Amino acid sequence: MSAKQDEDALIGLAQEFRDALRQSVYVLRRLDAHGELSSAQLSVLKMALDGGARVGEIARDLGVKVPSATEQIIRLERAGLLRREADPNDSRAVRVAATAEGRAAVDLADRRRNERIAAILATLGRDERDAIRAALPVFHKINSSVRD
Amino acid sequence: MSAKQDEDALIGLAQEFRDALRQSVYVLRRLDAHGELSSAQLSVLKMALDGGARVGEIARDLGVKVPSATEQIIRLERAGLLRREADPNDSRAVRVAATAEGRAAVDLADRRRNERIAAILATLGRDERDAIRAALPVFHKINSSVRD
DNA sequence: ACCTAACTATTAGGCTACCTAAATATGAGC
DNA sequence: GCTCATATTTAGGTAGCCTAATAGTTAGGT
Numbered sequence: 001m002s003a004k005q006d007e008d009a010l011i012g013l014a015q016e017f018r019d020a021l022r023q024s025v026y027v028l029r030r031l032d033a034h035g036e037l038s039s040a041q042l043s044v045l046k047m048a049l050d051g052g053a054r055v056g057e058i059a060r061d062l063g064v065k066v067p068s069a070t071e072q073i074i075r076l077e078r079a080g081l082l083r084r085e086a087d088p089n090d091s092r093a094v095r096v097a098a099t100a101e102g103r104a105a106v107d108l109a110d111r112r113r114n115e116r117i118a119a120i121l122a123t124l125g126r127d128e129r130d131a132i133r134a135a136l137p138v139f140h141k142i143n144s145s146v147r148d
Numbered sequence: 149m150s151a152k153q154d155e156d157a158l159i160g161l162a163q164e165f166r167d168a169l170r171q172s173v174y175v176l177r178r179l180d181a182h183g184e185l186s187s188a189q190l191s192v193l194k195m196a197l198d199g200g201a202r203v204g205e206i207a208r209d210l211g212v213k214v215p216s217a218t219e220q221i222i223r224l225e226r227a228g229l230l231r232r233e234a235d236p237n238d239s240r241a242v243r244v245a246a247t248a249e250g251r252a253a254v255d256l257a258d259r260r261r262n263e264r265i266a267a268i269l270a271t272l273g274r275d276e277r278d279a280i281r282a283a284l285p286v287f288h289k290i291n292s293s294v295r296d
Numbered sequence: 297a298c299c300t301a302a303c304t305a306t307t308a309g310g311c312t313a314c315c316t317a318a319a320t321a322t323g324a325g326c
Numbered sequence: 327g328c329t330c331a332t333a334t335t336t337a338g339g340t341a342g343c344c345t346a347a348t349a350g351t352t353a354g355g356t
Contacts, residue, residue, distance in 0.1 A: 007266075013277065014265035015258075016284050018179075022187060023291035024172040026211040029343085030294050031169075039170060040313065055334060063174040068314055070335060075312095092322045092333040110163075117162035118155075120290055128286045129161065135283030136164050138276045142268055143171035146178050177314085188342065203305060216343050218306060223341095240304040240351045 031116060037109040044072045045098055045106050048082045052097035063147060081105050179264060185257040192220045193246055193254050196230045200245035211295060229253055 032038055037045065043062055047053045053061075059069035073096055076082045081102035087093035098106070121129060180186055185193065191210055195201045201209075207217035221244055224230045229250035235241035246254070269277060 010266045010269055011262050013281060014262040014269055017265055017269065017280060018261060020284050020287040020291075021172050021176045021179075022191065023287060024169050025176060025187075027291055027294050028169045028173060029211070031166075038312075039173075043170065056332090063177070064313085065315065066334065067316085067336080071313075074335090087333095090323075090333080094334065113166060114159050114162040117165055118158045120293055121158055121162055121165065123293060124286065124289070128289070131279075131282040131286050132165060133161060134279040136168050138272065138279050139168040139171060141272070141276070143168075143175055145268055145271060146175050186341075204303090212342085213344065214305065215307080215345085219342075222306090235304095238304080238352075242305065 031113055033112070036112065037105055041072055041076060042106065042109050042113075044069065045076055045081055045102055048076075048096045048098040049103065049106065052085075052095040054087065054093050054095060056093075058096065076102070179261055181260070184260065185253055189220055189224060190254065190257050190261075192217065193224060193229055193250055196224075196244045196246040197251065197254065200233075200243040202235065202241050202243060204241075206244065224250070 028039060040062070044058055047058045047061055055069050055073060056066055058073070059066045062069065073082065073084065077084055080099060082096055082098045084094050084096055087095045121132070124132075176187060188210070192206055195206045195209055203217050203221060204214055206221070207214045210217065221230065221232065225232055228247060230244055230246045233243050233245065235243045269280070272280070
């Protein structure tokens with residue numbers, strides 16, 4: 001097979017991959033049920049679970065700019081799900097830590113979302129689930145490479 | 149393996165899958181370069197390529213409500229990339245058709261996006277690409293099942 | 297023929313989640 | 327102690343989605 005053909009095959013795969021990405025957005029949107037934590041908020045809150053995190057760390061982990069993280073944090077704080085406290089080592093920084101209510105909310109939302117996805121995965125054949133399982137680490141790798 | 153263990157494995161897979169979905173959103177965001185058609189607009193415009201489509205059809209295909217589709221269509225019309233015309237068979241309906249400029253814009257945006265993705269896929273090993281390839285149809289199936 | 301119910305699209309108003317630029321405050325190096 | 331870098335917040339803006347209300351068109355029943 002020529003280099004040109006390789007290139008074409010790669011572009012074709014890219015096109016299909018792009019479609020899958022787009023569809024993933026819609027799947028994720030459906031997963032956001034009313035009255036529950038949104039995907040974005042859940043992600044922020046999860047970072048605030050163990051020992052707390054700084055605003056900048058949260059933003060970096062989520063792939064958004066700092067002001068976007070601040071916005072979510074403020075909302076979650078108003079909802080009583082996390083607290084902002086001064087960092088003892090660096091008073092420029094703010095440490096964000098989940099409250100007990102926050103922990104409970106993460107627990108509940110996580111469980112519900114997993115159940116919804118699991119219900120879908122349960123309708124797949126074993127080979128299909130295996131295909132998904134095999135692809136997940138590659139998705140992870142792709143994401144990391146895009147982050148930089 | 150007990151049914152309980154099966155269930156647990158499924159939940160675990162669901163959790164990983166959810167992470168991958170979330171990451172997909174970020175990958176897709178990075179793919180939206182400045183000054184180019186957005187993902188959403190590109191999708192709308194693609195539907196308007198061959199023979200035109202009705203607003204409702206576009207909305208359904210994109211998994212959004214009709215007013216959201218209208219909004220994108222209006223923007224694209226203002227940009228000169230598509231035209232809205234009365235449907236000859238049903239004057240309630242509106243047919244949306246891409247202009248020559250629209251076609252060119254789709255072409256360009258599609259090529260650029262595919263190139264960006266292909267560049268990432270090129271960094272993967274053959275087995276990793278195969279894993280992606282095998283998973284894509286399953287993603288498609290999952291999406292369809294969520295749509296209903 | 298007509299009236300009602302169903303359908304198609306738009307308008308109006310509102311929300312979330314992102315962004316950039318500017319302001320504020322603290323820390324660190326010389 | 328000045329200056330420069332770092333951490334966060336505030337202010338203002340945009341895209342893209344939503345629901346509810348409106349207007350026009352079609353189709354079905356009597």
